[in-house]
Amino acid sequence: MKIKITQKIKDIIDSLGNKTVQTSGLKIYAALYLRNKRKNTSGYFDCPSTYLRSINSRYSKIINRFIEEGIIDYLKTLKIDPNDIFQTIASKKYSSDLGYCMKYKFLVDISSGQEIEVDFNSNRKKRWYEITANSLLELGYTPEIKRDSFGRRVHYPILNNYKEELKNKGLCVIDSKTSQPRLLWLMMQKQGIIDPAYHAIFTDDAIDFYEVLAQYLNLKDRDKAKKPFTHWVNGKNEIANVKIQKLFPIATCFIRGLKKLYYKDSASYLQREEAKIWIDDLLQNIPVDFALPVHDSLIIKREDLNTVLEYCMTKYPELRFSKKEL
DNA sequence: GCATCTTCGTTAGCGGTTGG
DNA sequence: CCAACCGCTAACGAAGATGC
Structure with missing residues (x-):
């Protein structure tokens, strides 16, 4: 699968850990990159956890890193803070009961960068x-x-x-x-x-x-x-x-x-x-x-x-x- | 000097569980 | 249905040891 990757994102992936983790990081990025093609007008795109998990079972560490680095963000919903009812807190917006999954959005431009080939298959x-x-x-x-x-x-x-x-x-x-x-x-x-x-x-x-x-x-x-x-x-x-x-x-x-x-x-x-x-x-x-x-x-x-x-x-x-x- | 084998610490993937 | 976390273990990768 051919995707594009900017130097900044490549550096983040390279800093994730050893070669194995880097490969996994690249796969997760590629998955987000491909999903991004289905984004709505606000830039958010569906990305179920089962899908990411099927690519790499430890996807959450990688996703969290992307969020920390300001590459992506997830769709939030406001809830009343249980510790202070006058305050609201943001939480992840998804609902199994109502049938909608996590939505992410890219905060940086990913349309340019180096074109690379990512293989989703694990050779394990x-x-x-x-x-x-x-x-x-x-x-x-x-x-x-x-x-x-x-x-x-x-x-x-x-x-x-x-x-x-x-x-x-x-x-x-x-x-x-x-x-x-x-x-x-x-x-x-x-x-x-x-x-x-x-x-x-x-x-x-x-x-x-x-x-x-x-x-x-x-x-x-x-x-x-x-x-x-x-x-x-x-x-x-x-x-x-x-x-x-x-x-x-x-x-x-x-x-x-x-x-x-x-x-x-x-x-x-x-x-x-x-x-x-x-x-x-x-x-x-x-x-x-x-x-x-x-x-x-x-x-x-x-x-x-x-x-x-x-x-x-x-x-x-x-x-x-x-x-x-x- | 290069290729292959061995060792050893790390990781993937799974199932189970909790919590939203 | 989805996220997050934990414990377990086979499988993996990196690097050192050995062979040619």
Whole structure:
């Protein structure tokens, strides 16, 4: 990401601490710089703490320094001083209840200065990465591992043909049955939204979602029902899914709400939820040393099968896992 | 003289908690 | 929902030690 930085701000960042802290400082400045493009007429721009925190968990020290140095300021609201009711004090203006976050404003001109490139990605190696890399190496593949920004999924060269590549190597797959449809159901459950037909499928473990959908849509087999589902959830074309909409009217409304809420990111929402479970939790904390992630499943060694299956089931009792040999 | 390894103090990131 | 703080620990960076 290209940004501009004045010498004064660069000096402040350089004085924050060692090289690590300086890099973090630059990232936080870059985040503010980019947010500034959305400023209102008074110069204030929204900047939620969760966003800054996701960039650097110790952002507050950096922000405070910028404030001390007179680079930025935050939007204030006046309140009655509890110690002296005739006085007012300024406090940060944000409200979780009313749904508005912190607003900051630049007090100095940031339109000029040196143009630099800031990389928001941290190159900190996480355990999920190490396990994937080591597992690939053990199998004799180069660990070219990437994570996409759309659904935060993990990619590596043999991902698309692992079924052929890893055949008869003593490996197993643990996967989540009807992962995305189930996640959608769980999300609705959480918010207390019940679509009778949709709900009935997931409250009975004997019923398979794709099986039901395939029958209803007169499709050959359950695999053929996966496309209509993703179209229904992610697609823009409403007409193509009229039949599903009729079958699950309340769920359809819920999805429409999601699309409105997350704009163009709605399509990636379920993928991200999946990645959170499979990569950032299950793989990150897996009790074995060998594992490869495949979106909504994990490839593991046959001898680890029971350990990992037990681990997944205790961690996510609300999901349904299945196993098969490669 | 340069590259790599090891050591050690520091930091990031997480979860928990409090408070607005 | 958001801010701030605390404690914990794996992971990191800096710098010294070692190898070639």
